[in-house]
Amino acid sequence: MMTIKFMLNGTEQTIKTDPSRRLLDVLRKDFNLKGSKEGCGEGECGACAILLDGHITNSCCLPLASVHKRSIMTIEGYAKTARFDVLSNSFAEAGAVQCGICTPGMILAAESLLNQNPAPTDAQIRIGISGNLCRCTGYNMIVKAIQSAAKRGEGLW
Amino acid sequence: MVKHLIPNTLNEALEALSKHPYQIIGGGTDAMIQYRNHSDLSPRFKAHVMYIMNLKALQGISSNDAAIIIQSMTPLETLNSHALVPPLLRKVILEMASPALRYVATLAGNIVNASPAGDALVPLYLWDTEVVLQSHQNSRKIRLSECITGPKKTGIRADELLTQIIIPKHDESGHYYQKVGGRRADAIAKISFAGTYKINNNTLTDIRMAFGAVSATIVRQRDIENMIIGLNINDLSTKIEQLQAAYAPYIQPIDDQRSNRVYRKQVALNLIADFINHIIKEASRP
Amino acid sequence: MHKDISQSIHKLDAHARMQGKAQYVGDIDIKGMLHAITLRSPIAKGIIKAIHYPPLPSGYTIIDYRDIPGKNFVKMIFEDWKIFAEDTVEHIGEPIALIVGEDKRVLYDIHDKIICDIQPLEPLFSYQKSVIDYQFTKGNPDPVFKQAKKIIKETYETGYQEQAYIEPQGFIGYPETAEKVTLIGSVQCLYYVKNAVVSALDTHPDNVRVIQAAVGGAFGGKEEYPSLIACQLAIAIRKTQKPIKLIFEREEDMSVTTKRHPSKTTMEAAIDADNNIVGIRAKVALDGGAYIGLSGVVLSRALIAVTNAYTIKHLAVSGDVFKTNTVPNGAFRGFGAPQMIFAIEMFMHHLAKQLNQDPYSFRMQYLAKQGDQTSTSGLFRDPIIMPKMIQKATEMAQFHDKVKAYKTMPNRGIGMSYFLHGCGFTGSGESTHINAQVKLRKDDHDHVYILVAAVDMGQGAKTTLIKIVSHTLEIPIEQVHFDYPDTDDVPDSGPTVASRTAMIVGGLVNQAALEMKSLWQSKTPLEVIKRYKQPEWIVWDEKTFQGDAYPAYSWGVNIVEVEVSPITYQVNIIGIWSVYDVGKALDETIVLGQADGGTAQGVAYGYLEVMVHEQGQLKQKNMTDYIIPTAVDMAPTQTHLYDNPFALGPYGAKGAGELTLVGGAPAVAMAIEMAIKKPIKKIPATPEYIMELMHDDDH
């Protein structure tokens, strides 16, 4: 048991628990944030992705201890931002959401990418989402959606 | 009871290590998977656990006249965009795992994990990289190739942390890298190969080659490299078969769920030829 | 309101899914719930002597075959697939018992202490024991083969394919009353699950309720398998009278759930003096795994696809499902067709080459036309627009120029496949087995509710069905509702499979809407029910495979361009072009999305996705080892849709879901073949196989 302190979706949280637990389990169980999904549990699929200090990482291979004094944003927090509105409208319009199990992670991957590179090429987008597996879409519509969000959201990133 | 420690300083970490051993967690992308339990259950760590990913003292990149010094917990992503990091290493990192993992994964983790398929090891072997192993009272610097003693085995003592990776500055005319994975991103290597070379007045003054995933550890043979150092570029193409034959005994890959030994061996030999042809082509450029 | 129905709207569930608000089964918790984990066979074949359980802490329960109130079979087509192993085990991973209790740590602890005393028997992995065999002919194949100038024979092999939906399988359930069990799950077929559980519990249908959760991908993988775990869970709920959650982790899911059948197909062509194909003989072998499940139905779709988009006068077709001591194989988007279409497309291509003819013109000669006889001597009644589609595809891809250029340019290749997919159930399935029923309900605020058992698993059923009703009733989209179906509420409109949802269920929903429109009285509640009636002209003989196997066909063309590295033998996809006839797109973006995703799966089946077993143990058990494409692996695709409305489909729609997968593999295989100038007879065409071919000078 240890006390871990971190920012979660803009609010400071303190939690006393086993710090070796996967951040994914803590988010889903202790904070009831179910938007991060377990697709593989081994870092491969990106369904569990969250933002750690604004950058995408996978919460299934991150121990809670590693986020001590750092800042986490999950899809639930990100969904309240203006950037999400732009991304989600572009996703919906492009047809980038099918079963949706990869989508929260995919949106956070897009945010992380645009944050670093507000005007990515298609090839850069593909690399940016290469750790997020999607079995439904074949990715083209996702690439298109991120491209269109980059254009529409000019100035936001 | 398993004890957990998130040290605030390097000293605190080393002091704790001097008392009893800990399972070190850096980025955790190897350790958390290796000790993974079922969903929603804590990992099956057998020892006390120390989390050092956020240790300030282990972050950063600097250089001196002789070398580039990488603090061991600097995330791969940071290395990727840093001007001091050799372009070949950046190229290698860009093909490791995915953006999400690169943000937390570290060079130290890749080294200590000591997988025969560890991607970053391949270029690091080329440069005769050294690592600094620090304990509470002591610090020693050893060659990476001596630090890694076998698959998943290193010579790091239980009271030591790997704190720095020292890459000697290296003058090259060019480099070559091929990672052959099951797909084009986010894949573990079936085999990988890196090479650098230096040409002066049409003479090959240095060449280095290293192979990943073809043996228990990374393969690099200075004696074979020496066979062709000093040759005129125009004579290189006649040496390809001889080089392949010389490397062949060291290339001892395995059959597994990712590929088979025949393929791995053949591709390793092809890559040697391709590298030499690449040098010849580059050298003939006006 | 009179705009074209194909015009796209935002998918109606997209926003909830993006916000992370959609509830997948893993996201649902019930207060006081227990967890279940599964004890499985460690060996491929054996006789169970005894299972020694440790003393159980209080609150922990073992559920095994002795707890089954009904018969120990998952009710499907045959009574062969056991709910829990009883006296024998037939494959590694076969379920023996559930361990149920509150704390997962304790569950795994109990699990690890169980000793299975199983006497090993020699397992069977080769194609020896046929459990189903079908055959049929068309025309008069025997004399044709006797008189042939020559007979050309080739054999084609395909491997496993794993659905690899990103959401693993699972259920949560609770006792609604002492008798009644409610199950919420990630499923494609609510009534398959319900019927199986009713049989397992030996209870009245009213005592079983199945509700769909958000489904995170299915692709056939959640067609029959969920019935198995639902039966197990329902038995456990009945016994414990507690809510229980059973969620697979990735490794478990990959190791034990159904996959696409590996296959081996031998094709023979009778060739006359003018180098024409006069007849084809085909023999198909499917690896069924340990239990038959749906394998027979998969086999019939494979056999019927024997001539694909071509017409050949004389046919002799036969096939077997072989039992092996491996994980049972089952439904996967395409359902037998991908295996056969790979074989026939490659065969046509190879025939042309062996007869020294240009493959393109050679294959064009045999293209099916309206009025031709199908492989089962039925009729292609509707217009076939393949020539126009092929022309469009070749223009988009600059196919002919590239074929010319790549004759001399090394390592580059381009391949084209033609294909069709029969829409809806094979044969008389719709009328004799399913007999679908749909309901529309209007409330006193004039809001209309679609009550069907169709599942939106990402393919857009929710959006397209709502669009149909909104268009037909001429009311706003917001006034039409389609919630996750619940068997207490919706009639059995059949399973969400076989590309039948838009055409069959959508067609019935449209008929119901039309009737509702004619009876419409504002502010008055109204309910309309419609039942499927097979058009009289569809005649099918299940025993002889004669007649119309499907009411309609969707058609497609795929072109794939590749580069193959002579150093690493890796394949790089450079471009994918497709043209489809799905009748009429009920939403253009949704169909294009099906096209992108289906083609990616089909192409990856051809060159990328490797799964093999060693002594019955699958070697690829997780997402690291079972490779599916990332965004970097897939090239941009260009897709064109042609309207070719089908009179009986809603707004002319036919099936679209499976069609887009079935042609990918032969297209990429032909492209690789051109690049390496060696014939490809096996998929996936991995770098390891390509290397073998390139170093083999006999070909």
Ligand SMILES: Cc1cc2nc3c(=O)[nH]c(=O)nc-3n(C[C@H](O)[C@H](O)[C@H](O)COP(=O)(O)OP(=O)(O)OC[C@H]3O[C@@H](n4cnc5c(N)ncnc54)[C@H](O)[C@@H]3O)c2cc1C
């Ligand atoms: C999905 C996935 C994809 C991957 N893809 C690749 C890939 O393409 N190429 C590749 O090479 N690897 C890959 N990996 C493996 C892994 O990401 C890398 O090896 C990474 O560099 C490990 O770094 P880390 O900091 O996360 O290591 P950790 O997991 O933190 O540590 C790994 C080991 O090193 C020890 N250790 C860490 N830091 C120190 C230190 N300072 N001193 C002493 N011991 C230490 C730990 O105790 C542990 O035993 C992948 C992993 C996953 C999960």
Ligand code: FES
């Ligand atoms: S669940 Fe974390 S990457 Fe798949």
Ligand code: FES
């Ligand atoms: S939308 Fe289903 S996995 Fe991406």
